[in-house]
Amino acid sequence: MKKFSLIILSVLLLSCSSDDEAATKTDNFLDVYNGVIWEYTNASDSKEDEWAIFSPESFIEYGDGCQKTTDLWGVENAYGETHTVDKNSKNLLIFISSHSDGSESITNTLTVSENGNVMTGIYSDSFDSQTVTYNKVSKACK
Numbered sequence: 001m002k003k004f005s006l007i008i009l010s011v012l013l014l015s016c017s018s019d020d021e022a023a024t025k026t027d028n029f030l031d032v033y034n035g036v037i038w039e040y041t042n043a044s045d046s047k048e049d050e051w052a053i054f055s056p057e058s059f060i061e062y063g064d065g066c067q068k069t070t071d072l073w074g075v076e077n078a079y080g081e082t083h084t085v086d087k088n089s090k091n092l093l094i095f096i097s098s099h100s101d102g103s104e105s106i107t108n109t110l111t112v113s114e115n116g117n118v119m120t121g122i123y124s125d126s127f128d129s130q131t132v133t134y135n136k137v138s139k140a141c142k
Contacts, residue, residue, distance in 0.1 A: 029093035030056045030085070033112065038119050038134035051140035054093070059083070066141035076100055083108075 034055050042048035050063040058072045069077075073095075076082045080100040087094040091112040098105040109122040119134040 027090050028088045029090065029110070029112070030054055030088055032090055033116075037137050037140050039137045039140070040121075040132050040134045051137070052134065053140065062140045 035053060038052045038054075040050040040052075042050075048063070050061060052062075053060040056073075058070055061069045061071075063069075071077050071081070071083050074082065074084055081097055082100065083095050083097050085093070085095045086107075091114070093108075093110040095108050096105060097108060104125060107124045109124070110119055111122075112119045117136045119136070121132045121134060123130045123132075
């Protein structure tokens with residue numbers, strides 16, 4: 001009976017190991033900020049305002065007079081661009097945007113502040129880098 005109890009105890013201990021998958025799901029940008037609407041406001045021209053919404057499957061952008069564009073991760077879009085996730089951690093998303101003809105590649109680095117209300121985007125290619133700030137909002141195109 002003592003051996004049987006030890007076997008049962010061993011099985012229970014092994015089956016109760018930590019669940020890393022559940023912890024990982026809430027520790028990456030695309031899950032934590034899934035569906036959050038981020039707005040970039042151009043102070044000099046409100047027609048250039050942009051909104052971005054990210055999910056584990058895709059990201060949606062509204063711009064150019066509130067025109068909607070949806071891109072799936074890893075799938076070439078109508079403009080010959082493919083967006084591939086490079087790093088996806090709780091407050092950081094890095095993805096690479098590349099053209100199918102190899103003419104251009106942009107590294108997009110998005111960092112969310114600790115309070116979760118401000119996102120900084122750094123867009124870099126081999127020649128230049130641009131930094132923009134997005135604010136968390138409740139509605140796109142308002």
